[in-house]
Amino acid sequence: MLIAEGALLAWNAWHYDWLRGYDAFANEQYADVVSREYRLPSVGESGVWHTPPLWFALAGTLGRLTTVLGLGHAQRPGQLLAAAAGLVTCILVFLLARVLFPERRVLHLVSLVLVAASPALVRASAMYHPETLAVALATGGVLVAARALRTRWTLGSAVAAGALLGLACLTRAWAVPVLVAVLVVAGLNAWDTRRWAPFAACGAVSLALLAPWLVNQELAHGSALAFNRPPPSGSMLDRRPASFYLGPRSLRALEHPVTPLFRNELVPHLYADWWGDWALTWDSPPPPAPAALLPSGIVSERARQAFIGVLPSLLALAGLIALGLLSGARRSASLALLPLSAVGVVTAYVVFAVRYPSTDGDTIKATYLLMALPAAALGAAFVIDALRPRGRVWATAGVVALGVLVAVQLPFLIL
Numbered sequence: 001m002l003i004a005e006g007a008l009l010a011w012n013a014w015h016y017d018w019l020r021g022y023d024a025f026a027n028e029q030y031a032d033v034v035s036r037e038y039r040l041p042s043v044g045e046s047g048v049w050h051t052p053p054l055w056f057a058l059a060g061t062l063g064r065l066t067t068v069l070g071l072g073h074a075q076r077p078g079q080l081l082a083a084a085a086g087l088v089t090c091i092l093v094f095l096l097a098r099v100l101f102p103e104r105r106v107l108h109l110v111s112l113v114l115v116a117a118s119p120a121l122v123r124a125s126a127m128y129h130p131e132t133l134a135v136a137l138a139t140g141g142v143l144v145a146a147r148a149l150r151t152r153w154t155l156g157s158a159v160a161a162g163a164l165l166g167l168a169c170l171t172r173a174w175a176v177p178v179l180v181a182v183l184v185v186a187g188l189n190a191w192d193t194r195r196w197a198p199f200a201a202c203g204a205v206s207l208a209l210l211a212p213w214l215v216n217q218e219l220a221h222g223s224a225l226a227f228n229r230p231p232p233s234g235s236m237l238d239r240r241p242a243s244f245y246l247g248p249r250s251l252r253a254l255e256h257p258v259t260p261l262f263r264n265e266l267v268p269h270l271y272a273d274w275w276g277d278w279a280l281t282w283d284s285p286p287p288p289a290p291a292a293l294l295p296s297g298i299v300s301e302r303a304r305q306a307f308i309g310v311l312p313s314l315l316a317l318a319g320l321i322a323l324g325l326l327s328g329a330r331r332s333a334s335l336a337l338l339p340l341s342a343v344g345v346v347t348a349y350v351v352f353a354v355r356y357p358s359t360d361g362d363t364i365k366a367t368y369l370l371m372a373l374p375a376a377a378l379g380a381a382f383v384i385d386a387l388r389p390r391g392r393v394w395a396t397a398g399v400v401a402l403g404v405l406v407a408v409q410l411p412f413l414i415l
Contacts, residue, residue: 005090005116008414009083012126015415018075020281021127023048028075035060050228052213054171055130078128085132086125090116092139093374099147100334104385106395111381113402114312118373119305120274120366122413123282131367134172139374141165142337145182149189149334153198162202166209174371177344179206181337189333231355239357256299257306263361274366275309276302283415301412308408312380319379342375
């Protein structure tokens with residue numbers, strides 16, 4: 001499965017037009033400034049100046065080296081870095097499933113398949129974009145923390161978890177809720193065990209990595225969490241109409257899940273972009289193609305994706321609730337990491353979408369929620385494994401069903 005996923009992500013990254021990815025040109029400008037002049041870009045030099053610099057430094061340096069050696073265009077290494085991070089995320093979710101549920105082998109496989117076949121992850125892994133690297137680093141931090149919480153925190157594991165989570169936050173701000181979740185759970189564990197040194201070490205290392213960036217943002221732009229557009233004045237509750245929360249055209253997400261339908265309606269917009277390609281950046285006519293002029297095959301393919309996603313989405317939601325209840329019943333700190341981190345990421349996502357309304361739906365991208373994918377996949381896998389009848393025959397039937405799920409999506413996932 002991992003070999004197939006690696007081949008898929010590498011193929012897509014090699015064939016994907018990097019300019020069609022989210023904020024592609026602004027990302028290239030940022031990476032160029034960081035790698036050539038060893039400084040952060042100004043507001044006028046890149047539209048994504050508010051994004052932390054780690055991925056841009058790596059992608060820009062690799063791109064310059066590629067150009068010097070004549071190995072291709074400068075953006076290719078950034079795309080391959082995103083693909084490698086996507087594959088690493090799949091591996092880390094598989095390992096996390098083994099740490100949390102060591103005896104449930106079917107659950108391990110199900111979680112791996114659900115992550116590997118997630119359209120949002122596959123698309124992001126082909127783009128010239130930092131999201132997948134942040135997800136991989138944050139998942140690595142959660143894995144180290146979960147393993148330590150199940151056994152015993154040591155200074156080494158605390159430093160490793162703090163470093164991975166700090167680097168994730170230095171790649172994308174969406175990793176901050178995951179860091180907060182780990183620190184909350186680690187703090188409660190320290191309160192029970194009276195061992196504060198690992199908790200302090202984890203927090204100190206992550207803060208040491210992240211603090212310089214936050215201080216720079218505060219001094220240069222007036223806010224540690226500055227964004228590339230000022231928030232509108234007035235109450236946050238007035239910044240979005242009721243239709244944003246209610247999604248009156250939600251059912252159209254299963255029929256015609258592409259722009260411009262249900263723009264800025266949170267649930268259908270997010271759902272269509274996660275399971276399909278709402279913004280038409282993936283294997284379709286160059287954006288923004290008018291929806292009325294799209295070939296019927298493009299729309300029907302995305303409609304099929306939308307139907308496929310209904311059951312996994314419901315299972316993920318049920319799984320996160322189940323894991324939250326289970327972690328409370330067992331007083332399991334390691335299990336609590338998953339639902340707490342997912343709730344943190346979703347809360348930050350909704351607050352961000354409300355705080356910064358946009359007319360084009362730009363602040364409702366599915367990639368913003370990729371940080372919650374590991375927890376969602378493990379939650380869905382937990383429910384599937386808990387509900388399936390026991391026995392080798394049923395396990396085989398479950399594996400076949402997963403194979404069908406992947407096979408139906410392959411025409412969409414492969415460029």
